[in-house]
Amino acid sequence: xxxxxxxxxxxxxxxxxxxxxxxxxxxxxxxxxxxxxxxxxxxxxxxxxxxxxxxxxxxxxxxxxxxxxxxxxxxxxxxxxxxxxxxxxxxxxxxxxxxxxxxxxxxxxxxxxxxxxxxxxxxxxxxxxxxxxxxxxxxxxxxxxxxxxxxxxxxxxxxxxxxxxxxxxxxxxxxxxxxxxxxxxxxxxxxxxxxxxxxxxxxxxxxxxxxxxxxxxxxxxxxxx
Amino acid sequence: xxxxxxxxxxxxxxxxxxxxxxxxxxxxxxxxxxxxxxxxxxxxxxxxxxxxxxxxxxxxxxxxxxxxxxxxxxxxxxxxxxxxxxxxxxxxxxxxxxxxxxxxxxxxxxxxxxxxxxxxxxxxxxxxxxxxxxxxxxxxxxxxxxxxxxxxxxxxxxxxxxxxxxxxxxxxxxxxxxxxxxxxxxxxxxxxxxxxxxxxxxxxxxxxxxxxxxxxxxxxxxxxx
DNA sequence: GTCTGTTTGAAACATACGTTTGAAGACCAA
DNA sequence: TTGGTCTTCAAACGTATGTTTCAAACAGAC
Numbered sequence: 001x002x003x004x005x006x007x008x009x010x011x012x013x014x015x016x017x018x019x020x021x022x023x024x025x026x027x028x029x030x031x032x033x034x035x036x037x038x039x040x041x042x043x044x045x046x047x048x049x050x051x052x053x054x055x056x057x058x059x060x061x062x063x064x065x066x067x068x069x070x071x072x073x074x075x076x077x078x079x080x081x082x083x084x085x086x087x088x089x090x091x092x093x094x095x096x097x098x099x100x101x102x103x104x105x106x107x108x109x110x111x112x113x114x115x116x117x118x119x120x121x122x123x124x125x126x127x128x129x130x131x132x133x134x135x136x137x138x139x140x141x142x143x144x145x146x147x148x149x150x151x152x153x154x155x156x157x158x159x160x161x162x163x164x165x166x167x168x169x170x171x172x173x174x175x176x177x178x179x180x181x182x183x184x185x186x187x188x189x190x191x192x193x194x195x196x197x198x199x200x201x202x203x204x205x206x207x208x209x210x211x212x213x214x215x216x217x218x219x220x221x222x223x224x225x
Numbered sequence: 226x227x228x229x230x231x232x233x234x235x236x237x238x239x240x241x242x243x244x245x246x247x248x249x250x251x252x253x254x255x256x257x258x259x260x261x262x263x264x265x266x267x268x269x270x271x272x273x274x275x276x277x278x279x280x281x282x283x284x285x286x287x288x289x290x291x292x293x294x295x296x297x298x299x300x301x302x303x304x305x306x307x308x309x310x311x312x313x314x315x316x317x318x319x320x321x322x323x324x325x326x327x328x329x330x331x332x333x334x335x336x337x338x339x340x341x342x343x344x345x346x347x348x349x350x351x352x353x354x355x356x357x358x359x360x361x362x363x364x365x366x367x368x369x370x371x372x373x374x375x376x377x378x379x380x381x382x383x384x385x386x387x388x389x390x391x392x393x394x395x396x397x398x399x400x401x402x403x404x405x406x407x408x409x410x411x412x413x414x415x416x417x418x419x420x421x422x423x424x425x426x427x428x429x430x431x432x433x434x435x436x437x438x439x440x441x442x443x444x445x446x447x448x449x450x
Numbered sequence: 451g452t453c454t455g456t457t458t459g460a461a462a463c464a465t466a467c468g469t470t471t472g473a474a475g476a477c478c479a480a
Numbered sequence: 481t482t483g484g485t486c487t488t489c490a491a492a493c494g495t496a497t498g499t500t501t502c503a504a505a506c507a508g509a510c
């Protein structure tokens with residue numbers, strides 16, 4: 001029982017419970033009983049519940065951001081000075097996520113779900129932690145997106161990036177349920193990789209969409225294409 | 226002080242607090258002290274906290290689904306048998322949301338934020354409540370989407386609808402924060418209506434995107450456009 | 451004004467939470 | 481074996497939660 005198998009058991013249990021129930025809906029008692037460790041172990045090893053949340057994110061975000069950096073390095077090298085296209089940039093991100101070594105088959109969807117929660121649940125401390133620790137790969141991704149969509153105004157790009165994030169986080173975070181529903185309804189089996197291969201063209205098309213609608217909201221709502 | 230002004234004060238306070246903090250992060254004591262009513266009033270008038278949550282949703286969702294039904298009626302009438310286009314369908318939904326009579330200027334964003342939370346926070350009772358009460362307009366919207374995208378396979382349509390839901394729910398659920406960030410970074414002020422007017426073309430373009438990528442994930446991730 | 455049903459009020463209830471405590475156990479070098 | 485450090489454990493702490501209680505205040509009908 002090497003250097004604290006307890007720590008990993010807590011992280012595993014916390015990760016899974018946070019992903020399926022959210023942060024404040026998950027108590028330390030749920031975590032410790034799922035992990036089969038004593039209640040006090042969390043505060044002993046991590047200091048507080050908030051620090052545990054940070055540790056859960058750090059465990060997968062740190063290797064992921066390293067993977068992402070090298071993926072971007074390779075991409076930029078292949079492009080020899082020209083800015084990578086939108087498709088290339090999105091694929092670099094997607095591949096890095098999908099290829100991350102997973103602890104189990106649910107790994108990728110837990111990963112995505114946690115990212116979605118980090119954005120959605122108003123945990124001030126978490127947002128600050130993520131900004132401080134991982135602003136660099138995030139900023140780099142944003143710069144790549146900017147260079148890949150020079151035709152967009154800053155404001156348009158800002159919102160469309162939010163739309164992309166939403167579609168991705170939302171879909172991936174409920175991917176298990178959605179895959180099940182699809183199999184029951186249409187009898188089709190799907191993998192996370194396939195979802196990604198459908199998502200990327202959707203996102204790319206959205207990013208490259210024609211300008212925002214100028215239809216007045218008091219009009220009749222007729223399409224303008 | 227007509228028939229229970231207390232009930233409305235509670236609903237107003239609860240709506241606002243739920244929208245900005247989420248459900249489990251908002252206590253009854255916060256609600257009653259913001260509403261300036263006695264703590265016991267919530268349980269007296271609504272029965273429980275969960276029932277209050279349902280009441281908050283019902284207050285805006287019931288008139289909204291009525292508005293939506295007539296909007297769809299009008300749309301189908303205008304189309305004289307032909308299926309409405311995707312843009313028309315999305316706009317009918319958006320307009321119905323934006324045109325709803327609002328209690329105040331924050332009304333629409335609270336509305337959206339609550340819808341996002343309903344999807345995002347894993348409140349089992351809420352999801353069941355919404356499914357039981359509002360499955361009809363939802364189902365109709367899905368049927369319209371299907372008729373507006375006959376070129377898509379069932380599987381493609383299924384996933385792309387999830388992507389749309391995600392982009393919408395996610396963006397709307399953090400719309401306040403996103404608007405603030407944009408104002409601080411670029412000095413641009415935005416309304417929820419403007420977000421909607423940017424979101425619809427994004428979604429429409431995504432739905433109409435060319436086929437899914439066939440690039441193998443073990444390849445080099447080169448774009449295929 | 452008195453009675454009746456409804457609404458409010460202050461206080462308490464039971465429960466769950468995150469955290470702390472201090473003793474017991476495990477482990478390893480000397 | 482001894483001594484010291486790190487880890488586990490059961491129990492308790494203080495606080496916050498949703499809910500309940502029951503008396504007081506109120507309203508409208510007679």
